[in-house]
Amino acid sequence: xxxxxxxxxxxxxxxxxxxxxxxxxxxxxxxxxxxxxxxxxxxxxxxxxxxxxxxxxxxxxxxxxxxxxxxxxxxxxxxxxxxxxxxxxxxxxxxxxxxxxxxxxxxxxxxxxxxxxxxxxxxxxxxxxxxxxxxxxxxxxxxxxxxxxxxxxxxxxxxxxxxxxxxxxxxxxxxxxxxxxxxxxxxxxxxxxxxxxxxxxxxxxxxxxxxxxxxxxxxxxxxxxxxxxxxxxxxxxxxxxxxxxxxxxxxxxxxxxxxxxxxxxxxxxxxxxxxxxxxxxxxxxxxxxxxxxxxxxxxxxxxxxxxxxxxxxxxxxxxxxxxxxxxxxxxxxxxxxxxxxxxxxxxxxxxxxxxxxxxxxxxxxxxxxxxxxxxxxxxxxxxxxxxxxxx
Amino acid sequence: xxxxxxxxxxxxxxxxxxxxxxxxxxxxxxxxxxxxxxxxxxxxxxxxxxxxxxxxxxxxxxxxxxxxxxxxxxxxxxxxxxxxxxxxxxxxxxxxxxxxxxxxxxxxxxxxxxxxxxxxxxxxxxxxxxxxxxxxxxxxxxxxxxxxxxxxxxxxxxxxxxxxxxxxxxxxxxxxxxxxxxxxxxxxxxxxxxxxxxxxxxxxxxxxxxxxxxxxxxxxxxxxxxxxxxxxxxxxxxxxxxxxxxxxxxxxxxxxxxxxxxxxxxxxxxxxxxxxxxxxxxxxxxxxxxxxxxxxxxxxxxxxxxxxxxxxxxxxxxxxxxxxxxxxxxxxxxxxxxxxxxxxxxxxxxxxxxxxxxxxxxxxxxxxxxxxxxxxxxxxxxxxxxxxxxx
Numbered sequence: 001x002x003x004x005x006x007x008x009x010x011x012x013x014x015x016x017x018x019x020x021x022x023x024x025x026x027x028x029x030x031x032x033x034x035x036x037x038x039x040x041x042x043x044x045x046x047x048x049x050x051x052x053x054x055x056x057x058x059x060x061x062x063x064x065x066x067x068x069x070x071x072x073x074x075x076x077x078x079x080x081x082x083x084x085x086x087x088x089x090x091x092x093x094x095x096x097x098x099x100x101x102x103x104x105x106x107x108x109x110x111x112x113x114x115x116x117x118x119x120x121x122x123x124x125x126x127x128x129x130x131x132x133x134x135x136x137x138x139x140x141x142x143x144x145x146x147x148x149x150x151x152x153x154x155x156x157x158x159x160x161x162x163x164x165x166x167x168x169x170x171x172x173x174x175x176x177x178x179x180x181x182x183x184x185x186x187x188x189x190x191x192x193x194x195x196x197x198x199x200x201x202x203x204x205x206x207x208x209x210x211x212x213x214x215x216x217x218x219x220x221x222x223x224x225x226x227x228x229x230x231x232x233x234x235x236x237x238x239x240x241x242x243x244x245x246x247x248x249x250x251x252x253x254x255x256x257x258x259x260x261x262x263x264x265x266x267x268x269x270x271x272x273x274x275x276x277x278x279x280x281x282x283x284x285x286x287x288x289x290x291x292x293x294x295x296x297x298x299x300x301x302x303x304x305x306x307x308x309x310x311x312x313x314x315x316x317x318x319x320x321x322x323x324x325x326x327x328x329x330x331x332x333x334x335x336x337x338x339x340x341x342x343x344x345x346x347x348x349x350x351x352x353x354x355x356x357x358x359x360x361x362x363x364x365x366x367x368x369x370x371x372x373x374x375x376x377x378x379x380x381x382x383x384x385x386x387x388x389x390x391x
Numbered sequence: 392x393x394x395x396x397x398x399x400x401x402x403x404x405x406x407x408x409x410x411x412x413x414x415x416x417x418x419x420x421x422x423x424x425x426x427x428x429x430x431x432x433x434x435x436x437x438x439x440x441x442x443x444x445x446x447x448x449x450x451x452x453x454x455x456x457x458x459x460x461x462x463x464x465x466x467x468x469x470x471x472x473x474x475x476x477x478x479x480x481x482x483x484x485x486x487x488x489x490x491x492x493x494x495x496x497x498x499x500x501x502x503x504x505x506x507x508x509x510x511x512x513x514x515x516x517x518x519x520x521x522x523x524x525x526x527x528x529x530x531x532x533x534x535x536x537x538x539x540x541x542x543x544x545x546x547x548x549x550x551x552x553x554x555x556x557x558x559x560x561x562x563x564x565x566x567x568x569x570x571x572x573x574x575x576x577x578x579x580x581x582x583x584x585x586x587x588x589x590x591x592x593x594x595x596x597x598x599x600x601x602x603x604x605x606x607x608x609x610x611x612x613x614x615x616x617x618x619x620x621x622x623x624x625x626x627x628x629x630x631x632x633x634x635x636x637x638x639x640x641x642x643x644x645x646x647x648x649x650x651x652x653x654x655x656x657x658x659x660x661x662x663x664x665x666x667x668x669x670x671x672x673x674x675x676x677x678x679x680x681x682x683x684x685x686x687x688x689x690x691x692x693x694x695x696x697x698x699x700x701x702x703x704x705x706x707x708x709x710x711x712x713x714x715x716x717x718x719x720x721x722x723x724x725x726x727x728x729x730x731x732x733x734x735x736x737x738x739x740x741x742x743x744x745x746x747x748x749x750x751x752x753x754x755x756x757x758x759x760x761x762x763x764x765x766x767x768x769x770x771x772x773x774x775x776x777x778x779x780x781x782x
Contacts, residue, residue: 001406001569001631001634001635001638002406003405003406003407003409004403004405004406005402005403005404005405006402006403006405007400007401007402007403008399008400009398009399009400009402010398011396011397011398011400012395012396012397012398013396014394014395014396014397014650014651015392015393015394015395015651016394018394178392209631210631210632210634210635211635212615212618212619212635213611213612213615213619213635213636213638213639213642214638215615216611216612216614216615217608217611217612217615217642219611220604220607220608220610220611221604221607221608223607224603224604224607227603228603228604240392240600240601241601243392243601243651244392244601244602244603244604245604247392247604247605247650247651248604251604251608251647256642256647259405259638260405260406260634260638
């Protein structure tokens with residue numbers, strides 16, 4: 001196990017009707033004037049925004065609003081938020097929505113406290129040392145941004161999607177009401193679940209040895225996802241299954257199950273280019289990327305793939321042929337994604353093989369490599385993209 | 392799943408040589424004058440105290456020391472600490488040791504900030520609202536106090552052992568170096584492991600339905616303990632196994648795997664009286680209590696015991712007789728404790744059946760009940776104590 005630092009100070013308030021506590025919680029964390037940041041109209045139509053505003057007003061706090069965050073949130077909205085916060089002397093940001101809204105709020109938070117261009121952080125040119133406190137009311141179990149130290153933003157000019165990680169940007173509190181996710185369209189529920197599964201797998205595929213505790217914790221979350229997601233596909237109003245998925249989504253990404261080990265994250269890199277080019281949901285893209293990535297890299301450590309297959313998918317261990325077990329596990333994961341109605345091939349999102357050079361170039365490797373389980377060259381990445389096609 | 396609040400802001404700095412960071416970390420959290428609180432001579436003999444002092448001095452911080460914390464820490468040491476902190480204007484407490492030292496430090500921390508008698512908190516007469524910041528350098532994987540919101544103190548007068556839980560007393564940071572646990576005597580390592588296992592089981596046995604995610608996470612930790620503990624019994628210098636156990640011990644008790652569900656905790660209550668009367672290590676007492684508690688309460692929900700047996704101990708599920716599987720699981724747990732050299736019967740710690748009325752009376756139930764999985768009357772408790780004897 002590697003040495004590590006783990007610090008997840010976010011307060012999680014979880015359960016039915018918890019969004020009514022958002023005003024009191026904001027006050028507790030020092031808010032005086034809040035930016036309520038949100039995405040599309042669903043949080044307005046559902047009445048959630050009204051309940052949030054009412055809770056804030058009840059505590060005598062002021063607020064301004066900035067909506068319109070799109071999936072795969074973009075830099076221009078962040079600049080708009082930074083400007084608004086400065087103009088209105090905002091001292092607290094409340095993100096009401098999913099990963100995109102939260103990631104955008106995190107970028108605004110550190111942007112306000114920074115003299116330069118916030119993109120410096122995402123471009124690897126600077127480290128954030130301060131933020132306006134950010135809190136969240138989560139509306140989809142997916143990105144894990146409600147508990148994570150990371151944020152992903154797309155630079156409009158050139159469509160570069162880049163992530164930034166820093167404990168500074170962990171939310172001060174997150175309100176998680178599983179009932180809010182019951183009205184999600186099925187494809188969003190499924191894509192969110194694929195995102196959660198991917199967050200676990202990015203941590204699971206490691207070259208670090210002797211990580212039994214975090215291995216078992218990762219497997220526990222995967223098993224729970226495999227068991228609970230079909231319940232909400234069958235009955236979107238299954239609160240209990242929604243609750244199990246929502247907590248798994250947070251635990252999967254606040255990193256308590258990923259400490260002390262090398263993590264991979266190349267699949268996220270490969271996916272970012274799919275959602276940038278084809279405009280698909282990040283989770284749907286991951287359902288395409290992961291099986292291909294696994295097939296390509298299985299030979300690097302067949303026993304680790306066999307372990308996943310046996311412990312998570314209940315495959316038989318073929319002791320005379322571990323690779324067979326490994327491959328069965330990948331097939332089970334792919335079948336699981338298919339059963340959720342997710343795409344698993346690029347053709348399904350209207351991609352073309354001719355796009356592969358563009359996708360690879362856009363990864364920005366510039367002769368370097370991607371990931372750590374296997375350090376992928378541009379040629380490897382092209383091969384993996386090729387595996388995402390049926391023929 | 393029940394609604395819940397989860398807030399674990401402790402920063403964990405984990406790995407080899409991390410105790411050298413203790414000075415810088417204390418400074419980061421605002422320390423100017425530190426009380427270094429510790430137990431016996433082992434932290435001095437090992438050189439750990441010297442390294443801690445050196446790290447604190449290197450940051451230009453002042454400190455005073457208070458040693459002599461005993462296993463099952465007592466109120467008189469807490470009073471001594473409170474007085475010392477006030478006299479020396481201490482603003483930060485660093486516990487160097489295990490659960491006893493940390494629990495004592497937590498009690499001192501809230502005691503200094505409280506006008507009344509600190510015992511009010513443990514007697515359920517008052518709630519703490521503030522504390523001097525407490526940090527830890529952990530020397531044994533066991534109590535989980537390094538990440539928990541709880542503390543257990545014994546009142547010397549009358550030998551009452553009582554716990555107090557409040558998010559206010561979570562440490563600000565905890566330094567976890569698994570190498571520090573390599574020099575522990577085998578019986579302490581084993582007792583600590585039993586304590587960790589008990590912390591998981593107290594959460595596992597619940598009447599709350601639909602808790603798949605936390606069930607799986609609990610099982611993951613149990614499996615990891617079952618796999619890793621024998622390694623350190625075989626080779627006390629197995630750093631990797633020590634590291635897996637240490638992280639499992641923290642995760643088992645900071646409550647991330649116990650949220651949203653009713654928890655039991657009657658076994659801890661039953662054990663406190665054993666360690667108070669017979670002076671044994673808390674973990675050793677739990678190895679005696681838990682199998683008896685399980686046998687007595689198995690009929691309440693045989694399927695939950697069967698789930699544990701199958702998923703954690705790999706027992707066959709007897710679909711025509713789940714109770715058989717359930718009982719096999721309890722036997723496996725008991726065998727595991729035996730294999731660690733732990734006692735599993737009261738005779739082994741020189742207890743007598745004649746003591747049972749005293750033990751029961753001391754639980755302080757006064758006509759009430761203990762626990763929540765099954766609400767135990769005094770008669771139930773007497774029956775469970777009886778089951779702890781071989782004959």
